[in-house]
Amino acid sequence: MPHFIVDYSGNLHDRLDFQPLFKQLHEYVVSTGVFPLGGVRSRAIRCDDFRVADGREDFAYINLSMKIGPGRDDSLKQEVSETVFAIFCEWMKPVTDTGYCQISFELTELDPVFKFNKNNIHSLFSGNG
Numbered sequence: 001m002p003h004f005i006v007d008y009s010g011n012l013h014d015r016l017d018f019q020p021l022f023k024q025l026h027e028y029v030v031s032t033g034v035f036p037l038g039g040v041r042s043r044a045i046r047c048d049d050f051r052v053a054d055g056r057e058d059f060a061y062i063n064l065s066m067k068i069g070p071g072r073d074d075s076l077k078q079e080v081s082e083t084v085f086a087i088f089c090e091w092m093k094p095v096t097d098t099g100y101c102q103i104s105f106e107l108t109e110l111d112p113v114f115k116f117n118k119n120n121i122h123s124l125f126s127g128n129g
Helices: 010-015 019-030 073-095 121-125
Strands: 003-009 041-046 060-070 101-109
Touching: 003 010, 003 019, 010 041, 010 060, 010 073, 019 041, 019 073, 060 073, 073 101
Parallel strands: 003 041, 060 101
Antiparallel strands: 003 060
């Protein structure tokens, strides 16, 4: 962990390049020293069925969700949330400078009892692989 999930209105599709965003987010969270590189993953989901505000075709939205495992203190989660949102908003500037777009972000800490995970990539980055 963390996992980054972007969902966005389909009318943004031709204006977005997610790889630079994902690279910057991965590098940032790993630089904190509390998120292992082998657990970070990102994905983007295009939503073709959407409505923003009064339904104008040029209105858009984009939402970034960040899921993390349990155990980090609130001050770290606040710092990470603020930095991730700043990175996200900066990446969106070419869109927001020229059109209308709702941008949102949410960090969610997963419940340790109901979160299951199997990841054989960690060993590649821990020296055990």
